[in-house]
Amino acid sequence: MFPAILISKDGSGYHAELRSTDASILPEGEVLVRVEWSTVNYKDALAITGKAPVVRRFPMIPGIDLAGTVLESRDPAWQVGDAVILNGWRVGETHCGGLAELARVRGDWLIARPAGFTARQTMAIGTAGYTAMLCVLALEKHGLSPEQGEVLVTGANGGVGSVAVALLAKLGYQVVASTGRLAEAYHLKALGAAEVIDRAELSSPSKPLGKERWAGVIDSVGSHTLANACATTRYGGAVAACGLAGGMDFPSTVAPFILRGITLCGIDSVMAAKTLRHEAWARLARDLDIAKLESFTREIGLDEVIPLAAELLAGKVRGRVVVRVAG
């Protein structure tokens, strides 16, 4: 028996609870992992609360990220005792995930725990931080460099946003952080933001084009915020779109694309190729200041995950949350 967050759906509704369960609940997979650390991402919060149809099979153990040690393996790539991590691959959505002491997963979903990180640190980064790095890589591949001008980060006090601000600042960019929590602007300044703006500046319906300001953008908010970001990106600039915290719509026009040649880079962490994952984690090891990561990471136990999920969706969690599973 082992502890797990379990999501079920039946005639009486949608439920998430912390319970003791046995391994018969775990789906097929070549590798059994003892999960030491996990995390609560935005998608996990949607899954736990049932606010969006993230979970596709019941009962489900949520948790799109996990870090742990191999207990059993039928995959020659993995041996008992290997330190591994997993991000995405629809784990926690269609296949039981990381918010439990045991996970049985496919061997090709795992990567060796990246050098330079403890298991806890990989989960403090989690999908949110790895996605922030994917955004930085996309902007760099577009040709962005610090001398080109200001880079906007939206949803800056969230998980993706906090890591993005810290990464870009360390890389020498002039970061402008957009947040609804201006009272917490000092945290963003401490992460290296040059300026903090009120997210209300970006949340009204956008004009087709606005005054050119951003050389690049990392957007985790979507909707009007993404439309305004595109409309105010400088000629030839790029916008990395990864999130929908403000809405899934994109009420924009083609003007920024056909009159200013801007590029919208779509970012998906879930099914990203392994080569890209390795590149992102290697760059996180090089470019993320661990002291800054710690400064915006809060640690909780499995018993605190369910209330935390509602808090996160209410925009009350700053930065990242790491979950001690069997650490």
Ligand code: NDP
């Ligand atoms: P968090 O909840 O940690 O942060 C989201 C932030 O968005 C909040 O902290 C808040 O920032 C801002 N925000 C929330 N609601 C609104 C609103 N109504 N209008 C404007 N801003 C708002 O989530 P994450 O950072 O972990 O994830 C952010 C988004 O990115 C989510 O939509 C998530 O699903 C997506 N995502 C996508 C991935 C991918 O592969 N494409 C991977 C990881 C995440 P502030 O308080 O500073 O205003």
